[in-house]
Amino acid sequence: MTTSTAQLVAALRPLLRAEAAAEASAAGIEAADIEQAVWLRLLERETGPDEPARWVRSAVRTEARIARRRRRREAAYHADGPEPATGHDSSPEGRALAGERHRALRAAVGRLPGRCPELLGAMLSPDDPTYREIAGELGISQGSLGPVRSRCLGCLRRMLRAEVGAPEPWGKEP
Incomplete structure (x- = not known):
């Protein structure tokens, strides 16, 4: 990690934590998951964002939206519940x-x-x-x-x- 990237990360960390916490509490998902996804997005970029604060806010909202959609599609697995492939057999x-x-x-x-x-x-x-x-x-x-x-x-x-x-x-x- 270059010095400028390290400085950018240090500068954005508090903002990202606050934004992720706010979106996570509203969406019912974990803030750490949003933070990790946003850091990954930042590291995948070839150059830093022009407006880092605006980019962080936008990226957090996007990741929260993706997480909410994923959460709606996923169903919890319960080991004592019915088998997914065979259905419920109460006999x-x-x-x-x-x-x-x-x-x-x-x-x-x-x-x-x-x-x-x-x-x-x-x-x-x-x-x-x-x-x-x-x-x-x-x-x-x-x-x-x-x-x-x-x-x-x-x-x-x-x-x-x-x-x-x-x-x-x-x-x-x-």
Whole structure:
């Protein structure tokens, strides 16, 4: 980071924090998520904005609008709820099968290497913790949760594919 970029970041930090907090409280989303997205936008630019304060306000509003749209489209996943693909089956057999799938998933997660069992276990928690809460619990940065989660899910996918041997769509082998 060049000196001028560092000075720009230092100058914009208080404004960005205030704007993100205001938009986040109105939208019901986390201010840190908005801040991170705006910093990323700034770093992606080849040159600094002509009017930094105006640019920050505009970028914060844009990121808050994107987050609100994303929030409307996403539905919370509850581990004890119905399976997304199969729907809700309240019969005793359906509940038994769902329980068995849940136990098998938990057992597979427990066999993963490294910090994957802790991370995926926290994400499967019925308390539905936020990324900030999970990062604090595991002692890792909030920004690294997504990449670590992706690697863990890829490892879980490969492990389950090897155990089950399910073919890919259209009969392709993995």
